Amino acid sequence: MSSLTAIIGGTGLTRLDHLTLEGRQALTTPFGAPSAELVFGRLHGQALVFLARHGDPHIVPPHKVNYRANIWALREVGVTSILAVAAVGGIGAAMVPGKIAVPDQLIDYTYGRAHTFFEDDLDAVTHIDFSRPYTPWLREKLLNAGKVAGIDVIDGGVYGCTQGPRLETPAEITRMERDGCHLVGMTGMPEAALARELDIDYACCAVVANWAAGKQAGEITLAEIEANLVAGMADLATVLQHWVQS
Ligand code: HPA
Numbered sequence: 001m002s003s004l005t006a007i008i009g010g011t012g013l014t015r016l017d018h019l020t021l022e023g024r025q026a027l028t029t030p031f032g033a034p035s036a037e038l039v040f041g042r043l044h045g046q047a048l049v050f051l052a053r054h055g056d057p058h059i060v061p062p063h064k065v066n067y068r069a070n071i072w073a074l075r076e077v078g079v080t081s082i083l084a085v086a087a088v089g090g091i092g093a094a095m096v097p098g099k100i101a102v103p104d105q106l107i108d109y110t111y112g113r114a115h116t117f118f119e120d121d122l123d124a125v126t127h128i129d130f131s132r133p134y135t136p137w138l139r140e141k142l143l144n145a146g147k148v149a150g151i152d153v154i155d156g157g158v159y160g161c162t163q164g165p166r167l168e169t170p171a172e173i174t175r176m177e178r179d180g181c182h183l184v185g186m187t188g189m190p191e192a193a194l195a196r197e198l199d200i201d202y203a204c205c206a207v208v209a210n211w212a213a214g215k216q217a218g219e220i221t222l223a224e225i226e227a228n229l230v231a232g233m234a235d236l237a238t239v240l241q242h243w244v245q246s
Helices: 067-076 136-149 170-179 191-197 222-245
Strands: 005-009 019-025 038-043 046-052 081-090 100-102 105-108 153-155 158-161 183-185 201-211
Touching: 005 067, 019 046, 038 222, 046 067, 046 222, 067 191, 081 136, 081 191, 081 222, 100 136, 100 222, 136 153, 136 201, 136 222, 158 170, 183 201, 191 201, 201 222
Parallel strands: 005 046, 005 081, 081 201, 100 153, 105 158, 158 183
Antiparallel strands: 019 038, 038 046, 081 183, 100 201
């Protein structure tokens, strides 16, 4: 079976450096338009598709992303696996700003998002298995790429997905920590579940942009987020290079 990988880029990754551009496609889907044109190209020789989750330019907030259109459009062009890059806040002690983590579980705290394809015109009520929300082989491939690249990529962690666009209160983060979350972001759901509904392999590469609210003294600033993302994204580019070549 032929396979095609997509990278969905989040905050800090609106465009993929080193991608040799081969084409762009503006698609419409039964759910509306995706966040941006799909970008086709080669990364270090490997064909892939890139989609900017928040649009290009970066203007679509997390709760307004048309997750269904994004995943549907990628399936339409033959994508079989997705690597989702996401900026997150660090809750667990290991989730230091600038680090990259590959979560293995998630908790969904979002509300009001169109979160399933299995809604209307059904032949039967459908429940997908979501015991392992991130595809194990894709996670392994990422972790191996980190090893080969000599970059410390954190194996595992629970990603808690909040609604945004505001950041959390320290009390919310304390609750999430009690729930078992190690990372907090705003875009992991329903993206992961929609990919599973369409049988697309999916893993998340979380780049820690800041300590989550209450985990450091003072407020979280955009300047701090941006600075940490620059460092994290530089490491991510190296991991991706080894990932596509493995
Ligand atoms: N909370 C939620 N989403 C985020 C954060 C955060 O602290 N940092 C980057 N994305």
